[in-house]
Amino acid sequence: AQKVTQAQTEISVVEKEDVTLDCVYETRDTTYYLFWYKQPPSGELVFLIRRNSFDEQNEISGRYSWNFQKSTSSFNFTITASQVVDSAVYFCALSERGGAQKLVFGQGTRLTINP
Amino acid sequence: NAGVTQTPKFRVLKTGQSMTLLCAQDMNHEYMYWYRQDPGMGLRLIHYSVGEGTTAKGEVPDGYNVSRLKKQNFLLGLESAAPSQTSVYFCASSYSWGSAYNEQFFGPGTRLTVL
Numbered sequence: 001a002q003k004v005t006q007a008q009t010e011i012s013v014v015e016k017e018d019v020t021l022d023c024v025y026e027t028r029d030t031t032y033y034l035f036w037y038k039q040p041p042s043g044e045l046v047f048l049i050r051r052n053s054f055d056e057q058n059e060i061s062g063r064y065s066w067n068f069q070k071s072t073s074s075f076n077f078t079i080t081a082s083q084v085v086d087s088a089v090y091f092c093a094l095s096e097r098g099g100a101q102k103l104v105f106g107q108g109t110r111l112t113i114n115p
Numbered sequence: 116n117a118g119v120t121q122t123p124k125f126r127v128l129k130t131g132q133s134m135t136l137l138c139a140q141d142m143n144h145e146y147m148y149w150y151r152q153d154p155g156m157g158l159r160l161i162h163y164s165v166g167e168g169t170t171a172k173g174e175v176p177d178g179y180n181v182s183r184l185k186k187q188n189f190l191l192g193l194e195s196a197a198p199s200q201t202s203v204y205f206c207a208s209s210y211s212w213g214s215a216y217n218e219q220f221f222g223p224g225t226r227l228t229v230l
Contacts, residue, residue, distance in 0.1 A: 009155070035218060045158075045205065045221040091157060100165050101146055101209055102173065103219060105157035 002027045004094050006106035013082055014114050021077040021109045023092030029053075031097040034068065034075045039089040039108070051075065082113045117141055119222035121206050127228045128196045136191040136225050138206030145211035147189040148173075148219065149181060151202040158205060164189055165211070196229045203227070 003026040013019050025034065036048040049059060051068050059066045063080045079086050089110045093103040122137040138147065145166050150158040160173030162181040170181045178200060180192045189208075193200060203226050207219040 004157075006157075037221075043203075043224050045207075047218040047220070050218055093158075100163055100171070101211075101217065101219070102148070102160055102163060103158075104174075105150075105159070107155055107157045 002029075002032075002094050002096055002104050004092050004104055004106035006090075006092055006109050008109045009107070010110045010112070012112040012114060015084060016081050018078060018080050019082050019111065021079075021090050021092075021111065023075045023077065023106060025073050025075065025092070025094045027073075027094060027096055029096045033095045035093040035095070035103065036066065036075075036077050037091045037093065039091065041088070045091070048077075079111075084113045084115055087111060087113045119206055119208055119220050121204075121222040121225050123225060124223065125226050127230065128193075129230050130197060132196050133192070133194050134196065134227075135193075136204055136206075136227075138189045138191070138208075138222055139187055140189075140206075140208040140220070141187060142208060142210075142220065143186070144208035144220070145186075146209045146219075147183065148207045148209075149179070149189065149191045150205045150207065151175065151200075152205060152224075153202050161191065161204075196227075198229045201227060201229045 005024045032053045034051045038046045065078045067076045089108045091108045092106040119140045148163040149161040164170045164183040167186040182190045206222040209219045210217040
C-alpha cells in the first residue's frame with residue numbers, strides 16, 4: 001500500500017531563513033509520481049511541482065528547490081530566504097501507476113514565516 | 116475560464132439531514148475527484164470518476180454517494196449526515212491524456228458542519 005509521511009506537523013521560522021520540509025513515501029511500484037501542493041490561508045490548493053520516479057534530478061524554481069532521493073524514498077522541499085507569503089500548509093502527495101491518477105496525501109506541514 | 120468551482124462554499128446541517136455538493140469544471144477534464152480534509156490527516160479520497168457515467172470508491176467512501184451524469188459535473192451526496200462528516204470537502208479534476216501523470220486542479224472547497 002502506498003503511504004506518504006510528513007513528520008513535521010508545524011514549522012516556524014523567521015523571515016529570510018532557509019527551511020526544508022520533509023516528505024517520505026512508501027510504494028511497491030517502480031513507476032510513480034510525486035507532487036507538492038501549497039495551501040495558503042485562503043484555503044485553495046496550489047500545485048507546485050510534479051516529479052516522476054525515473055527522474056532523480058533536483059529541481060530549482062526561484063527560491064524553491066526539491067531534492068528527490070529514491071534511495072531514501074524522500075522528496076524534500078526547501079525554501080531559500082523565506083518570506084511571509086510562504087506561510088501556508090504544504091502537502092506532499094504520491095500517485096502510483098494504475099489509472100485514475102489518484103493521489104495519496106501526507107498529513108501536511110504548517111509553515112509559519114515570522115517577520 | 117473558471118477552472119473548478121464548488122457549490123456551496125459553506126453549509127451547516129443537522130444530523131440526519133441530506134445534501135448534495137456540486138462540483139463543476141470547464142477544462143474538459145476526464146478525471147474528477149472528491150476529497151475531504153480533516154486536521155492532521157491531509158486530504159483523503161472519497162470517490163472519483165474517470166469519465167462521464169463512471170464512478171469508483173476511494174479511501175473513505177462510507178456515507179457518501181456520487182454521480183457523474185455530465186462530463187463537467189461531479190456531485191457528492193450525503194444521504195444522512197453525521198457529525199463525523201464535518202470536514203472541508205475539495206473537488207479536483209485532471210487531464211487523462213499523455214504518459215505523464217497530470218496534476219490535479221482543485222476547487223476552493225466547501226466547509227461543512229454537521230451538528
